[in-house]
Amino acid sequence: MSSNKILNLCKLLNNVSLRKNEPIVSCIFSRNISTTTRKFDLMEFFDDQKNWGANDVKVGRAWKKDEMRLKSNVDLHKLWYVLLKERNMLLTMEQEANEQVQLFPSPERLDKVEESMENLEAVIRERNKAYHELETGETGERPGKHVTSRLGLRYYYKMSEHVVPKHMNTKWQQKYQFYKYDRDVEAFLLKYNEKLYLTKKRKQRRDFNHVIGLLKRFPGMDMEALKQQYPDVDIEKAKHSRKCRGHFEP
Amino acid sequence: MSTRWYPIYQKGGPQLRVFLPNFWMKLIKPPHEQPPNIVQFACSMEMTKYDIKNYLEKIYNVDVVHVRTRIGLGKTKRDPGLGYVVKADDTKYAYVTLPKDQEFKFPDLFPKVSTVEEDYEKTIKQTKDGFKDYLDKNKERPGMPGWFTV
Known part of the structure; x- marks a missing residue:
């Protein structure tokens, strides 16, 4: 672990090129570069051993959107897998705690991870949209439209691609039936709208x-x-x- | 390899790639005894055997020899008051076989079970500490009624 840190420091110093005339700017408030060793194992499904049976685990807050907007795509991609592993770990620990009727320490960790993942996806989606709009003039989102269902109620229909064309696709036709005039539905709508109005x-x-x-x-x-x-x-x-x-x- | 929506794959089209898989997997303690090289997981319902193999190999760098899956039926129970039936969600379980020479034992996550006496002592200590804090806070202001500061 410590040798890894020294290696990282050496790498950092190699990148900084120093000229003779330039004064070296000394930074008083500097943080040590913290690195963690990558481990690949089934033990990644479990928390740190020191947290086993603990009453609470101190953690920070979730990632914000603004912070992630500063990060590159590569960084976000890596962060996604960190979060994914963290969520799997927390789910495993929660399951085992429930099985043994024990306390699952700091369950808000799960919410924080979920929130971070949502924020990350939102940021990625923003970038995707911007890219598509620049390149093609469209958002690149999944197309959809507002339709009226068989019962006369409006909903958002998410479109998807099909191998079989619509007029030949009996399965699709059975599943997605849209509104066409029906006396009973009209009567239903009249009463339904009245109810909403009242x-x-x-x-x-x-x-x-x-x-x-x-x-x-x-x-x-x-x-x-x-x-x-x-x-x-x-x-x-x-x-x-x-x-x-x-x-x-x- | 994800629950998200993708354009349909047709022959000759580009390979569909997953950049942000949102599947979850949790390692569970097998309720029945298993051979030492078999690990049991609960996973997302949408995962296939190939997904599970790829997930473990690519993300966790675990060698996987074979995967079996089953879908466990959620338990049903009657509502005690009104008598209608409530059903828990179904779960997909995966039994992953590691290579013959590897073995995995589910660790004991709660090694120390605290006794009643320990809990009692802890509560007493917490109360004492809290009272001491309260006294320290009001040391500078004698004669102030107890309810003045929370």
Whole structure:
């Protein structure tokens, strides 16, 4: 391990070319280069031995998108496999802890790894999009469109390539049936939309009445915060409501 | 080799490559005794035998001789209140054979099981330390009521 570090330092010094006239800039706040030995083994599925049976494991935070935007594709590719191995390790440890009815220390590690992986994928996707737009003028994303299903409900249909053309592909035709006029579906939609409408209206009325109650109990409330929490409610109207007034003659 | 979407492969097309595989694998303790060179995994449902072999060889640098897989049925149970049936997810298990001369033994991950007395002592110690901290914090301000600072 230590010999590895020395080797790395030597490599670093080799890269820095020093000319005689230039003063050497000394850096006071320098960190040692930390390297870890690569190990390939089935033991990579397990945590460090010192963490076995520990109550908690101290770890840092997840990778942010902005940090990963600074990294090259090669670095991100390597980081992905580090994260993948870490997730496998955590899943293994969690499984074994559950089997033995023991504490799995710091389960938030799993969330952090998942978050890092999501961020990494988002960054890669950004780059992919930019590249495709530059080269082809398209995003290069999986194409899709909004369609109406057999029951008259809208959803996003992700398109994919098929070996058999659409008009010959009976399996695809059976699986993906889109809307065409149907009396029963029309009747269903009428009732369904009515239900949605009533739910919406009830929510509006409930919120309005709730705001009236709030105004009555807390007249000096922060109006901005109220407006932010109930954007659909007309607060001026609520203020002028009869229910909002106290029980006294003005 | 991933659960992501790829363009369809047709003869003569470019080889599909996976740059960011999102499969997971976890090494599990075999419930039944296995030969020393067989390791049991639970893995993503979408993985094939070839995927598992490649995954272990390329990412973990483990020599794989043979892979068998099976899909374990998730357990069903009745909801205690309303009586409807709840089913757990199915799991894919992989039995990976290492070369004859290699062997793997699942390590003992929880070597020390803490006793009740130890737990009790630990709690007492924590409480004492907490009280000491509290006293130290209020040393500079005599006469301040206890509820003043949390």
